[in-house]
Amino acid sequence: MPTLQFSSVSEFVQMGTYSFHVWVVYLLFAVFLGYHLILPGLQRKQFIRLQKRRAARDAELAARAAGRHGQSDRSAQ
Amino acid sequence: MSAGTVPEVSTWGAFVATLRRDLLVAFKRRNDLLNPIMFFLIVVTLFPLGVSPDPLELAGISAGVVWVSALLASMLSLDNLYRADYEDGSLEQLLLSPQPLFFLVLAKNIAHWLISGLPVVVLSPLLAYMLYLPEGAYWTLVLTLLIGTPVLSLFGSIGVALTVGLGSRGLILAVIVLPLTMPVLIIGAKAVTDVMFGLPVGSHFALLGAMLAVALSIAPLASAAALRISVN
């Protein structure tokens, strides 16, 4: 059965004399974890926003073109 | 390359024709022929200037210096391998020819090695002397370079074939090719250093030979595939 290796929080933070090495590695891993899990989501959101804006612009342009077309038809009459 | 218009050209015939053509083109442009050798000389010269002119120190690094310089010289000369042919359209003709591309690529690689690799091998004892390489290691240096530099040309050819169509290549060729050539450098340079310490080097040569065999069988295949991709 595994037993707890530290008797106090400060002992846990100190890691013997290796607090720097151990905690830098775990910090790097945390950053790494965040990078892999969060970044794709952000990119996805950005892409969807961009595509929506594009779709909206296309729709607007189409509507404007249709409107102008209708007007010219009317003036021709 | 009029292989397409002549109805019957054997694979061997096409191989020899490609080899001869590349050598002829190279000898017409003398400067291109000399540049890799000069580059090799200059790079080797940088080391005594940058490290130290002390004979003992230089002797210790001489094998590595000659090998690294040969590697860089081979890298520099690679650009000529398919570039001109790509620009004047003869590369497309090569791809269209009925003979297996494997052997035509191999012929071009051999030509490239004869032009840029062999002079380096021939010149290496002179540079080894200038770097105070112990006399007993001369033959090992020449022999490792003789077996190793063709591997450099063969691996380099893959990188050039992959990047020949790119407008701005910059350093990408070196970034792609250099990591692939590191094992050759490791074994080649180590064989020379081990001889200097009086260690047996039979296994080194076996490994280099195995690498050459692997490179000869795989690299032209990869180069051919890469050329087809780059030229479309």
Place this chain on the structure above:
Amino acid sequence: MWLWFSKLGSPRWFYELSGRWLPWLYGAMALLLLVGLTWALLFVPEDYQQGHTIRIMYIHVPVASISLACFPLMAIAGAITLVWKMKLADMVAKCVAPIGLWFTGLALATGAIWGEPIWGTWWAWDARLTSMLIQFFLFVGVIALRSAIESPDAAARACAVLAIVGAINVPIIKYSVEWWNTLHQPASRISMDAMSPNPPEIWVPLLIMISAVYLLFVISLLLRTRNEILVRERRSQWVTDLIARSQS
């Protein structure tokens, strides 16, 4: 089998299937990470030689071992791209390259940090570190080639060729570096092998961490590939529908 194969090649099918898998994968990874990290940080006994730096192993070894799987995976995906022209395989090959680069980079960084107290130096030309470094360069090469070629189709096939050549080279590099290193400097350091009679309280948490990081790799690859599918299929009806339906 062939039906399954062609189905798997369909980006849409993959997108929908992976969407169903992801919550389970997230859950499993979170659970394994929680158990693994707690165990590694709090319960693993101090090593008699390395002291508490043994805890670095629970990050370094999983990351390093999974980084070794990236190049073969990229080569297999490349071979599928070349032979069957499967679009999905190239998307995977494209997405695995930066992940492999990051895993290799983290393995190098954590290896250096672990090396400092044990070997007394941040960097040693140790066989494992050196072949990791060369693998790092190989990933850089593939990524550089991908970004240099404009036509996506040519880039896909060129990177596939480079990945296959690189994967053939990886064992050669590994072998030659090990051979170069062992003969060069007689081993007098603490290596992984020195701890071979491992009691379970050492390797069970290690196995848990390896599984957790493996899941992280799979999740990261799925997320990136899903994004790539959306980008490449943006003109198809199902993607436009999906984007129209989505919030944000």
